[in-house]
Amino acid sequence: MTIHDFNRGPFPARVRIALAELGLQDKVRFVEVNLRTGAHKRPEFLAKNYSGTLPVLELADGAFIAECTAITEYLDHLGDRPRLTGTTARERGVIHMMNKRAEIEFLDPISVYFHHATPGLGPDVELYQNAEWGERMRDKALRGARYFDEVLSQRPNVAGETFSMADITVVAAFIFADIVKLTIPSHLGHLHAWHDRMSARPSVQGWRDMGRSDR
Numbered sequence: 001m002t003i004h005d006f007n008r009g010p011f012p013a014r015v016r017i018a019l020a021e022l023g024l025q026d027k028v029r030f031v032e033v034n035l036r037t038g039a040h041k042r043p044e045f046l047a048k049n050y051s052g053t054l055p056v057l058e059l060a061d062g063a064f065i066a067e068c069t070a071i072t073e074y075l076d077h078l079g080d081r082p083r084l085t086g087t088t089a090r091e092r093g094v095i096h097m098m099n100k101r102a103e104i105e106f107l108d109p110i111s112v113y114f115h116h117a118t119p120g121l122g123p124d125v126e127l128y129q130n131a132e133w134g135e136r137m138r139d140k141a142l143r144g145a146r147y148f149d150e151v152l153s154q155r156p157n158v159a160g161e162t163f164s165m166a167d168i169t170v171v172a173a174f175i176f177a178d179i180v181k182l183t184i185p186s187h188l189g190h191l192h193a194w195h196d197r198m199s200a201r202p203s204v205q206g207w208r209d210m211g212r213s214d215r
């Protein structure tokens, strides 16, 4: 399998962390796509992913799977038993809901803030920006952080008792928050305690070095 990605990106981090959690990191090779030159918006890349985003998983038969959630679902079902997306109908439903909520309420708003209220990927890529909209999304992300702090005051992981794809998505929100220097308020103690636990996982510690030949 080939993964077209950007080795510092928060969304690629979601798939890299999933690969490590599933022990699949040696089954893939990475192809770096330089977002800062706009390579992901050119026809040859759009043919891989209409949405022009990373990561994209390329299968041996030439098929392309984009969208981090879809890629994680695919990877999680390569083994004998899913470990990140749930095994029972109830687990799968709750994990899907909390993963989507992590995108809608936390990770995606930070991404919009990055693209609209900061220089983002630079003028060659950010062809339209609306700083007010970006700031509103920043505020939405901070509301999302408060929500997940409340969730994590009631249970050890984002979607319940065990680690799942939904935890990885909230970890990616922290990665993006760090990139844009968005401070997650220190009084959100349950969220920060959870993040400290996540940060101790080898998959979270090692995602940046995955696929590097010099390591």
Ligand SMILES: N[C@@H](CCC(=O)N[C@@H](CS(=O)(=O)O)C(=O)NCC(=O)O)C(=O)O
Pocket (backbone or CB within 6 Å): 006, 008, 009, 010, 011, 012, 035, 040, 052, 053, 054, 055, 066, 067, 068, 069, 111, 121, 125
């Ligand atoms: N919904 C997509 C979003 C992916 C996404 O936004 N990826 C970023 C990569 S990174 O910023 O996380 O490195 C991207 O392609 N951004 C390029 C752009 O938005 O122009 C997913 O879940 O895969």
